[in-house]
Amino acid sequence: MDRDEARFAQASKQMLESGNFVDIRFQEEPRYKKPAGTYWLQAASVNLLSPSKLKEIWPYRIPSLLAAIIAVIGTYFLANVFLRPPGGIIAAIILSSTPLLIGEAHMAKSDALLLASVVIAQFGLIRTYRNHVSWLNWLCLWGGIGLGVMIKGPVTPLVIFLTVLVVSIIDREVKWVLKLRPLSGFSLVACICLPWIISIQIQSSGEFLQSSLGQDLLPKLLSGVESHGLPPGYYLLLALITLWPGSLFIYPALKFAINSRKTNTIKFLFAWVIPTWVMLEIIPTKLPHYVLPLYPAIAIIISYWMTNVAKKGGHKSSFSLNAIEVAIIGVIWFVVGLSFLLVSNFLQQTKLLTPELVATPELIFSKFNEIDFLVLNFATIINSLMFVFLLLVAYALFLFRKYVLSLSVSVSLVWLFVIPVLQWSIPDLKWLFPSKQVAQIIEEHSGGKYPLVAIGYHEPSLVFYNGSGTALANPEEGVKALLNNPYSYALVTKGNLDKFLDRLLNKNVSIEKIKEIKSFNYSKGRAISLLIFFCSSIELR
Numbered sequence: 001m002d003r004d005e006a007r008f009a010q011a012s013k014q015m016l017e018s019g020n021f022v023d024i025r026f027q028e029e030p031r032y033k034k035p036a037g038t039y040w041l042q043a044a045s046v047n048l049l050s051p052s053k054l055k056e057i058w059p060y061r062i063p064s065l066l067a068a069i070i071a072v073i074g075t076y077f078l079a080n081v082f083l084r085p086p087g088g089i090i091a092a093i094i095l096s097s098t099p100l101l102i103g104e105a106h107m108a109k110s111d112a113l114l115l116a117s118v119v120i121a122q123f124g125l126i127r128t129y130r131n132h133v134s135w136l137n138w139l140c141l142w143g144g145i146g147l148g149v150m151i152k153g154p155v156t157p158l159v160i161f162l163t164v165l166v167v168s169i170i171d172r173e174v175k176w177v178l179k180l181r182p183l184s185g186f187s188l189v190a191c192i193c194l195p196w197i198i199s200i201q202i203q204s205s206g207e208f209l210q211s212s213l214g215q216d217l218l219p220k221l222l223s224g225v226e227s228h229g230l231p232p233g234y235y236l237l238l239a240l241i242t243l244w245p246g247s248l249f250i251y252p253a254l255k256f257a258i259n260s261r262k263t264n265t266i267k268f269l270f271a272w273v274i275p276t277w278v279m280l281e282i283i284p285t286k287l288p289h290y291v292l293p294l295y296p297a298i299a300i301i302i303s304y305w306m307t308n309v310a311k312k313g314g315h316k317s318s319f320s321l322n323a324i325e326v327a328i329i330g331v332i333w334f335v336v337g338l339s340f341l342l343v344s345n346f347l348q349q350t351k352l353l354t355p356e357l358v359a360t361p362e363l364i365f366s367k368f369n370e371i372d373f374l375v376l377n378f379a380t381i382i383n384s385l386m387f388v389f390l391l392l393v394a395y396a397l398f399l400f401r402k403y404v405l406s407l408s409v410s411v412s413l414v415w416l417f418v419i420p421v422l423q424w425s426i427p428d429l430k431w432l433f434p435s436k437q438v439a440q441i442i443e444e445h446s447g448g449k450y451p452l453v454a455i456g457y458h459e460p461s462l463v464f465y466n467g468s469g470t471a472l473a474n475p476e477e478g479v480k481a482l483l484n485n486p487y488s489y490a491l492v493t494k495g496n497l498d499k500f501l502d503r504l505l506n507k508n509v510s511i512e513k514i515k516e517i518k519s520f521n522y523s524k525g526r527a528i529s530l531l532i533f534f535c536s537s538i539e540l541r
Contacts, residue, residue: 001057001433005107006460007031009060012042012108014468016054022199026460027468030204032211036196037150038063038110055439055465060108067116068105072096074119075296079303081126082265087300087307090404094299097414100242100292106422111289114152118293120144121160126268128179129167142185146192153212159276159293166271232281235291240336242288243295245410246302248333248398252321253305265304272297306403330395337391340417341384347425348380355431355520355527380420387416434519434530439465441515441532442489453481455500456493457530459521475499482509482535489514494529508538 001009011031015021024031024039041063049059072092079091095101104112121144127137141160148156168174200208240247257266273294280290321329347353390409397406430437434457442448453471454462455478463470471481475496482488490511492500504511511533521528 001435001461001464002107002109003460005057005060005109006435006464008038008110009042009057009108010460010464010468012039012046012060013054013464015039015043016046016051017468022196023203024200027463027470027472030207030211032200032204032208033216034110034152034212035150035193036200037147038113038152041113042108055467057108057464061106064107064109064112065105067112068096068101070116071101071112071119071296074116074123075299078119078123078126078296079300081123081130082269082300083304083307086404087303090306090407091296091299091303093411094246094302094407095296097411098243098246098295099414099418100288101295102414102418104289104292110151111292114148114155115292115296117144117148117151117156118159119296121148121156122163122272122296125160125163125180129176129268130264131179133179138181138185139188141180142188143192145185146189149189149193150196153217155293159272162275162279163268163271166275167268170267170271230284230286234286235277235281235288238288239291240332242291243298244336244340245394245407245413246299247336248329248394248410249302249305249403249407250298251325251329253302255321256305256308257301260304260308266301269297269301269304273301306407309401309403326399329398333395333398334391337387337413340413341387341391344387344417344421344425345380345384347421347429353429355518383416383420387413390416431517431519432522433461434517434521434528435459435461435465437517437519438462438491438530438532441517442466445514445534446487450487450489451481451485452489452491453478453535454491456496457491457521457528462491475503479503479507479509483507483537485537487534487536490533490535492531492533494531497531509535510538511535 007026011024011026014025014027021036021040021043024034024036042060045062046054046059049062050056072095075095076088076092079088083091101112101115104115120140121142124137124139124141124144127134128141145157145160164177164180168177197208239250243250257270260266261270277291277294280286390413394406394409394413397403397409426432438452439448442450442452448467451469451471452462452466453473455473455475458472463472471478473481478490478492478500482490490500512535514532514534516529516531518527518529520526
């Protein structure tokens, strides 16, 4: 479970446990980085689908899945504003097959929800810009902005503002903005957001806005935080992976779009993508999902190129790529595609993959001769052969300028990668999920009746799976917590074991080692050993 996902899910769980849907907390700590929209949707999903099992993660992920579906459908309708069929379907397929969106749809976070809000708002904006003024388009624009503010603060308004600004500069015209009815629009956004903002400001004594803007947003704008500081160009390179297989078509689509930049379609799409992308490249703090709100526009640009070239008969079109461009695209295509296949097969080496190997990648080369890249089972061999075959077919179709067919074949590659990895490979690597392992061991031992004290291992997922009362402590604090409960569990990292045992000397606490598990802490990139003890305070029994 991703760290942020665990924090979101735990805060949503605590809303259900406490009945307080205004304040946002992770245990006793205020969580004032983002507004409450995501937490409300997750809490509603859990309350509807799994009210008696708050420690299961799947219902917390449903809002992200639904938001991803809404974003794909919204992209279809957005593309139809610009393009004739099958342009909308092509754009929707490109977006739905990107690994970045697939990943976010599987996590209980805010990014898929943010994407949906941007798509909804942009739909209302472009319809109004093209003189389709109606109450529905007004509601989409300003309702999408209001939803975006409640999901992730200023991000959605910023994307919309930059789009409006750049379009106005290119057109040298600002009067069209009046068609957006900004006064009534801002009133709607205020009605959506202000009741909660005022409530949380009162409840937090003004701390929410100070923390959200001053301690979360501003540091990200000024410097790299949480080890996420990276140079400009990061998102451009990463798009080869996160936008794959659409990344095969980015260069020719952009080349065609630049030649068509005076059209209203490209003008609007460039205004959506370029200013926000440049801003994100400049900002020091970078995470892969920051550019996700721009991917629908990129998908539509690719679809615009495909439908226009196809309409002109492909080979008869004035658009063409030279031999060097085609060769470079081919090299990148095969390198990225085969890398996905390599990762997929490598993740199936469950007997070989260990926490130590992942923590020390150079060990892979020392065990290279032990790796069967095609694991000897029929399904994997067939999957790998199909992957390589379709990779070749997709590029061959690209060479013959059958771009839509090439895309169709390319999309099938995504599912040949995603299904084995998400359904079999990752779930089989139990050591990747130590918090869940700990919860299962405790559940089997006593039915999860007693509290857990964690010493040295303080991952947010541990609190989610083992209960809001889980104590995250150092050895001294941990022993004090054990003394306050007649029965409890202690989870101790091997590095803290000696200190823990020293603090227990001459204390009226008996301990019984239940299990030791070897795992991997992905956030710190190192292998860890965790020992689980059942403890009883002799004085309180």
